[in-house]
Amino acid sequence: MKRLPNAWRYLITVSLLALLGIAILVQIIRIQNSPEVAGVINQGNFIWKDFFPPRGEIYDRHGNLLAGNKTVYEIGLDLTANPDMPTILLALQMSGIDLNEVNYRISQVTATAQYIVLDDFVSANKADNLMTLQKAAHGDPTGKNLDAIYFKAHYGRSYPENSLASNVLGFVTEDNHGYMGVEEKYDNILAGIPLRLLVPADPRRATEYPTIPPGQTIILTIDREIQAAVEKILDQALEYTHASSGTIVVMDPRTGEILAMSSTPRLNLNDYQSIKTVFPGETPFNRAISQAYEPGSVAKILTMAGALDSGAVKPETITFVPQYIVVGGFRIFNWDGGAWGNQDMTGCLANSLNVCLAWVADREMGSASFYSYMQRFGLGHATGVDLAQETSGRLKLPGDGDWTPVELGTNSYGQGVSATPLQMVMAASALANDGQMVYPHVLYAQIQDGKQSNTKTQIVGVPVSAATAHTISEMLTNSLEIESSAARVPGYRIAGKTGTAQIPISGGGYDQSNVNASFIGWGPVDDPRFIVYVWLEKPQSNRAASVVAAPIFKQVVEKLVVLLDIPPDAVRRQMIGQ
Amino acid sequence: MNNVTQIVQKVRQAPWRVQRQWIGVFLLGLVLMAMVAGIYLNVTVRATLAGREIIGLQAFITTNQRVNADLETQLAGLISIEAMQHRADNLGFQPANPDDITYVAVPGFVPQSAVDMSTPNNQPVTPVILPEYTESWFDYFLNQQVSSPGGQP
Numbered sequence: 001m002k003r004l005p006n007a008w009r010y011l012i013t014v015s016l017l018a019l020l021g022i023a024i025l026v027q028i029i030r031i032q033n034s035p036e037v038a039g040v041i042n043q044g045n046f047i048w049k050d051f052f053p054p055r056g057e058i059y060d061r062h063g064n065l066l067a068g069n070k071t072v073y074e075i076g077l078d079l080t081a082n083p084d085m086p087t088i089l090l091a092l093q094m095s096g097i098d099l100n101e102v103n104y105r106i107s108q109v110t111a112t113a114q115y116i117v118l119d120d121f122v123s124a125n126k127a128d129n130l131m132t133l134q135k136a137a138h139g140d141p142t143g144k145n146l147d148a149i150y151f152k153a154h155y156g157r158s159y160p161e162n163s164l165a166s167n168v169l170g171f172v173t174e175d176n177h178g179y180m181g182v183e184e185k186y187d188n189i190l191a192g193i194p195l196r197l198l199v200p201a202d203p204r205r206a207t208e209y210p211t212i213p214p215g216q217t218i219i220l221t222i223d224r225e226i227q228a229a230v231e232k233i234l235d236q237a238l239e240y241t242h243a244s245s246g247t248i249v250v251m252d253p254r255t256g257e258i259l260a261m262s263s264t265p266r267l268n269l270n271d272y273q274s275i276k277t278v279f280p281g282e283t284p285f286n287r288a289i290s291q292a293y294e295p296g297s298v299a300k301i302l303t304m305a306g307a308l309d310s311g312a313v314k315p316e317t318i319t320f321v322p323q324y325i326v327v328g329g330f331r332i333f334n335w336d337g338g339a340w341g342n343q344d345m346t347g348c349l350a351n352s353l354n355v356c357l358a359w360v361a362d363r364e365m366g367s368a369s370f371y372s373y374m375q376r377f378g379l380g381h382a383t384g385v386d387l388a389q390e391t392s393g394r395l396k397l398p399g400d401g402d403w404t405p406v407e408l409g410t411n412s413y414g415q416g417v418s419a420t421p422l423q424m425v426m427a428a429s430a431l432a433n434d435g436q437m438v439y440p441h442v443l444y445a446q447i448q449d450g451k452q453s454n455t456k457t458q459i460v461g462v463p464v465s466a467a468t469a470h471t472i473s474e475m476l477t478n479s480l481e482i483e484s485s486a487a488r489v490p491g492y493r494i495a496g497k498t499g500t501a502q503i504p505i506s507g508g509g510y511d512q513s514n515v516n517a518s519f520i521g522w523g524p525v526d527d528p529r530f531i532v533y534v535w536l537e538k539p540q541s542n543r544a545a546s547v548v549a550a551p552i553f554k555q556v557v558e559k560l561v562v563l564l565d566i567p568p569d570a571v572r573r574q575m576i577g578q
Numbered sequence: 579m580n581n582v583t584q585i586v587q588k589v590r591q592a593p594w595r596v597q598r599q600w601i602g603v604f605l606l607g608l609v610l611m612a613m614v615a616g617i618y619l620n621v622t623v624r625a626t627l628a629g630r631e632i633i634g635l636q637a638f639i640t641t642n643q644r645v646n647a648d649l650e651t652q653l654a655g656l657i658s659i660e661a662m663q664h665r666a667d668n669l670g671f672q673p674a675n676p677d678d679i680t681y682v683a684v685p686g687f688v689p690q691s692a693v694d695m696s697t698p699n700n701q702p703v704t705p706v707i708l709p710e711y712t713e714s715w716f717d718y719f720l721n722q723q724v725s726s727p728g729g730q731p
Binding site: 010021070155162228561 | 608
């Protein structure tokens with residue numbers, strides 16, 4: 001056997017190659033399993049990524065969008081790209097971007113920063129302008145380009161109806177938090193749940209991102225058409241009455257669904273930053289729920305309902321109404337300071353006689369019965385409406401430190417007790433709804449996973465019997481006829497009551513030059529579809545609610561019967577009979 | 579017989595034959611390694627491209643959702659109550675008053691009710707992943723056996 005002469009060369013070469021291959025394999029295995037590399041992979045190949053779900057949309061009861069989302073931009077600057085600041089600032093200014101904000105942000109930059117946000121929530125129009133400029137300046141040989149600018153699109157809140165129903169909706173700030181109204185009350189479900197994930201930067205490890213459920217869409221009970229009509233009527237009313245503020249609430253007394261709610265001032269929600277200008281000082285965002293006041297004679301309907309329900313009086317009960325009555329050692333006068341002779345209970349309501357109602361509460365009902373009914377009507381307690389910033393008003397009770405016996409008399413006609421317009425609407429809903437008081441709400445439905453779950457009607461109490469409710473409705477309807485009220489709507493039987501209330505001033509006593517004018521009413525009386533509350537604060541054209549508030553009520557009802565398709569009573573009966 | 583034994587011994591004992599065998603075995607291993615490395619590289623590249631595509635598609639989906647929301651809001655602005663009233667005014671329409679309306683009884687008429695925004699199909703959409711991407715070799719062969727007509731017991 002003869003050995004090849006260069007066999008050792010082959011042997012060495014093969015051995016070296018084998019050793020090299022083994023060394024490479026060993027090195028690969030070592031690197032892949034070393035803790036250092038694992039750490040590098042965890043830190044460098046994975047990045048934290050924030051997923052912000054789009055905020056839930058808000059619709060009115062007919063599916064019109066009231067609050068949605070739009071595209072806005074974060075505009076950033078790459079400081080490592082040696083940006084030409086004068087050119088960039090000029091471009092920003094030409095695009096309509098506020099340089100004050102930009103300069104402030106630039107002034108906050110640290111020496112080690114590599115990237116800064118020049119401005120955020122920039123509108124698509126302004127960002128488009130800047131993109132156009134960037135494109136035009138791209139590759140400028142002098143270096144005066146805008147290549148260091150980066151755009152990052154994201155969601156921003158938008159209100160296509162601007163100020164419509166702003167008192168109800170509230171607004172969302174740039175940190176995606178809702179304030180006031182529905183946006184604050186339902187912030188948790190509207191905002192959704194942001195998610196922060198460690199995602200692989202290595203595309204080989206790319207996996208499908210988890211589905212981030214968007215914020216829930218909600219549908220409000222608000223009717224856009226009615227809301228717009230009410231706001232227009234209110235604005236016109238403030239013009240000719242020169243009232244300092246106004247509030248109108250429209251609710252379905254059968255369900256508690258608030259169809260419209262407006263108070264002044266109103267805010268363009270797309271410009272929520274101007275809130276301090278529009279609502280100076282302590283101005284309530286929504287007076288219908290956040291400003292309690294002494295409602296005055298509109299509260300007489302509750303006193304009379306309690307008296308009728310307790311059996312203290314009947315509609316035909318006749319009493320002599322003198323010039324004044326003494327309650328708790330104090331004289332209580334009628335609104336005109338005069339005596340009104342014999343009056344039945346309908347006459348007492350029609351003529352809004354304080355002395356008569358004080359007599360009913362003090363002499364016929366007694367404080368225990370009277371305050372029991374007032375509490376059953378919900379006075380002194382917040383309604384729990386699903387809107388942020390609700391206040392409860394105050395109903396002083398016997399036994400409270402600051403309650404005095406005269407207040408039984410004054411409370412009977414709505415003075416010395418405070419309530420919000422919505423509290424009065426909720427209380428009156430019992431009278432319009434067979435004695436059943438409904439929970440007022442603005443949430444009609446929530447949409448989740450494609451399913452709509454509607455809010456159910458809630459009865460929060462039955463302060464009076466159905467018979468009492470029908471009786472008081474009839475009395476109030478007749479009283480409107482008796483006084484030939486400006487609130488009457490031809491063809492429709494409407495129950496209603498005016499309220500001209502004095503305004504308490506700090507330090508005690510009442511403002512002698514200003515009043516609150518209110519009106520509450522519902523209809524059609526035999527099948528109520530709406531309850532309307534009107535409140536004008538400090539009207540200047542006339543002090544009497546029958547002159548300034550009643551016509552506004554009429555205007556609202558005239559719109560409602562059209563928008564809610566409510567035929568005149570005679571036509572409706574004829575249709576039912578067919 | 580002796581001749582055969584001698585030949586076998588010669589072949590076994592020839593060093594160059596032993597060396598060639600070793601070289602052959604090594605080269606075979608090298609070729610196998612190269613093949614595995616090639617397959618690994620191919621799979622890695624394809625996985626990378628697929629990953630890039632996934633990331634791109636996810637960004638595309640996100641962008642589309644945002645654009646859709648934006649367009650929906652723009653549309654709502656175009657049909658806002660103010661815009662619609664303005665258009666109605668321009669077209670010569672006037673708001674109806676109660677006196678302007680004549681009511682007619684229409685059998686079967688259902689008054690307008692609040693909106694129902696439920697989506698017809700409430701089944702959540704789940705991504706379909708083919709079994710080829712999840713099953714093992716064992717599962718694959720088992721499924722092949724089960725699915726083939728002859729494989730049934």
